[in-house]
Amino acid sequence: MNKNAKIYLAGHRGLVGSAIYENLKSKGYTNIVMRTHIELDLANQLEVAKFFSAEKPEYVFLAAAKVGGIVANNVYRADFIYENMMIQNNVIHQSYLHNVKKLLFLGSTCIYPKNAPQPMKEDSLLTDTLEYTNESYAIAKIAGIKMCESYNLQYGTNFISVMPTNLYGPNDNFDLEKSHVLPALIRKIHLAKLLSESKFEEVVKDVGVKNIEEAKAYLNTFGVVENNVEIWGSGKPKREFLWSEDMADASVFIMENRNFSDTYVDGEKEIRNTHINIGTGKDVSIKELAEMIKDVVGFKGNLVFNTEKPDGTMRKLTDVTKLNGLGWKHTIELEEGIKRLYNWYINN
Numbered sequence: 025m026n027k028n029a030k031i032y033l034a035g036h037r038g039l040v041g042s043a044i045y046e047n048l049k050s051k052g053y054t055n056i057v058m059r060t061h062i063e064l065d066l067a068n069q070l071e072v073a074k075f076f077s078a079e080k081p082e083y084v085f086l087a088a089a090k091v092g093g094i095v096a097n098n099v100y101r102a103d104f105i106y107e108n109m110m111i112q113n114n115v116i117h118q119s120y121l122h123n124v125k126k127l128l129f130l131g132s133t134c135i136y137p138k139n140a141p142q143p144m145k146e147d148s149l150l151t152d153t154l155e156y157t158n159e160s161y162a163i164a165k166i167a168g169i170k171m172c173e174s175y176n177l178q179y180g181t182n183f184i185s186v187m188p189t190n191l192y193g194p195n196d197n198f199d200l201e202k203s204h205v206l207p208a209l210i211r212k213i214h215l216a217k218l219l220s221e222s223k224f225e226e227v228v229k230d231v232g233v234k235n236i237e238e239a240k241a242y243l244n245t246f247g248v249v250e251n252n253v254e255i256w257g258s259g260k261p262k263r264e265f266l267w268s269e270d271m272a273d274a275s276v277f278i279m280e281n282r283n284f285s286d287t288y289v290d291g292e293k294e295i296r297n298t299h300i301n302i303g304t305g306k307d308v309s310i311k312e313l314a315e316m317i318k319d320v321v322g323f324k325g326n327l328v329f330n331t332e333k334p335d336g337t338m339r340k341l342t343d344v345t346k347l348n349g350l351g352w353k354h355t356i357e358l359e360e361g362i363k364r365l366y367n368w369y370i371n372n
Contacts, residue, residue, distance in 0.1 A: 025053070025083055025126075025280055032057045032081035034066060034115055035088030040130060040188070042195045043272035044085055051276065057081055067110035076118040083279060084119050084127040086112065090161075096202045097158040108164035116171050120181050127183040128279050129172050131165035133264075133301065133342055134158045135187060143305065143343040146187075146297045155337045169299045176284045177295060184284055186275060189303035189342050192361065193268025194368050200246045205310065206265060209255070209317050210366055212248050217323040219243075219250040251325035256333035259311030264303050264341050267356035267364075274302045277352045286350060303342035304354045313358075320362050 025031070031048065035041035036058040048056055057079055065071050066088050090107040097104060112129065119127045136144045137152030149169070154162050165187075172183035196207040203211075211230075218227045224236040231239040240249075247254020278300070287298040308316070314327050347353075356364075 027052045028055050029053070029082045029125075030055045030057060030079065031083045031085065032079065033085045033087065034059075034111075035086070037195070038087060038089075038091075039191055039193060039196050039268050040271055040275075041085070041087040043193060043268040044087060044275055047269070047272040047276050066114055067107055069110075069114050072114040072118050073121075076122045080122055081119075082125050084115065084124050085275065085279070086115050086127060086129045087275075088115070089130070091197075097161050098156075101160040104158075105160035105164050108161065109167055112164070112168040112171065116168070116175065116183065119183070120175050120179055125182065126279060126283070127172070127181070128275055129168050129183060129185045130275070131168060131185055131187045131299065132161070133187050133189050133303070133340060134162045135166050135169070135299075136340070138337050142339050143341040144301070145343040146299055146301060146346060149297050149299070157334065157336060173296065173298055176298075182284050184278060184282065184287065185299035186278065186302050187299050187342075188271050189264040189266050189301070189340070191266055191268045191271055192365055193271075194365070196268070196365065196369075198369065205263065206313065206317075206362075207365070207369075209253075209314055210321070210362070210369055212246060212253050213314070213317050213321045213323045214366070214369070215243060216248050216250065216253045216325055217321055219248070220323070220325055247328070247330070252328050253314075253323070253325065254328045254330050255310065255314055256330055257310065257335035258331050259314065259327075259329040260309055261335045261337065262307040262309050262339045262341065263313070264305075264307040265313075265358055265361070266303050266354060267361040270354045270356050271302055274347070274352050274354075278350070282350055287346075300347055300350065301342040301344055302347060303344050304358075305342065305344040306358075307339065307341045308358065316359060317362055317366075320359075320366050 036045050064075055136148050138155040140148040169185045172185045175181045192206045197203040198207045198211045227239045233239050288295050
């Protein structure tokens with residue numbers, strides 16, 4: 025990519041998008057086009073078509089998506105499949121129509137079967153049943169992968185799909201109902217610590233209510249009290265986590281240095297599973313994660329695991345052999361990342 029090339033970054037306010045923006049800026053890219061949801065509804069076909077006709081971007085990072093944790097994915101199933109498919113269909117198709125040189129489509133490792141062999145290789149895609157709670161989101165992302173592959177094979181486009189593992193970092197979502205496990209645990213454990221230290225003004229400010237009684241009642245619905253933090257499930261499931269700024273660096277690296285032709289073996293009769301896992305290749309149990317966060321936050325109370333709540337998939341670890349072979353490896357380890365994110369949260 026030329027430093028002056030016009031780059032459209034879809035989803036620039038999100039966890040990944042904001043990190044990609046900072047990465048691009050740090051590397052000297054000066055012509056980055058962005059739109060908020062109010063300015064451009066990516067689920068609206070006509071609006072997206074008008075945008076591409078007017079702006080004519082040369083490169084596209086498709087980081088826009090409707091995302092959420094286990095609760096949101098399970099409850100808002102129709103929203104997750106409809107909105108994500110509309111966004112990616114519109115952006116990918118318009119990128120083809122307007123001769124975009126290269127597009128990077130960001131998905132998620134939830135595309136893999138619930139019981140996929142661990143660590144999960146790219147060729148595990150579509151080999152078994154998906155995890156039920158995030159099935160709608162996963163199907164949308166699988167459709168995006170196949171759309172990129174199909175346009176490449178039929179039209180000769182250069183659209184690459186990357187599947188990041190669980191991400192965390194600056195500008196994360198800390199909403200107690202809709203956030204992913206790591207930021208949710210940071211906020212819950214932080215608030216429990218404030219309650220145990222009788223720092224009620226800080227609790228009220230954080231929660232955004234009128235008084236401590238309202239705050240306590242609200243937090244109690246999420247299992248947060250003075251000396252206890254409830255965590256869904258047994259704590260036994262294992263998860264992999266990648267610092268969002270590492271993910272951004274991997275994304276820009278691939279856009280700068282790799283093409284669709286690098287994602288499969290030349291001469292293959294059937295070209296499939298061309299997507300690239302982005303992760304660390306390391307995982308920890310939810311219990312280990314919670315204990316790590318508890319130590320970083322300095323909470324002295326108890327972690328209570330509610331085994332009546334679902335665990336989700338017992339293990340989700342990516343095989344990053346393909347990624348490492350393409351020349352990129354992560355730099356931020358989990359404990360360091362938790363410290364950075366906790367500092368970001370209390371300062372923002």
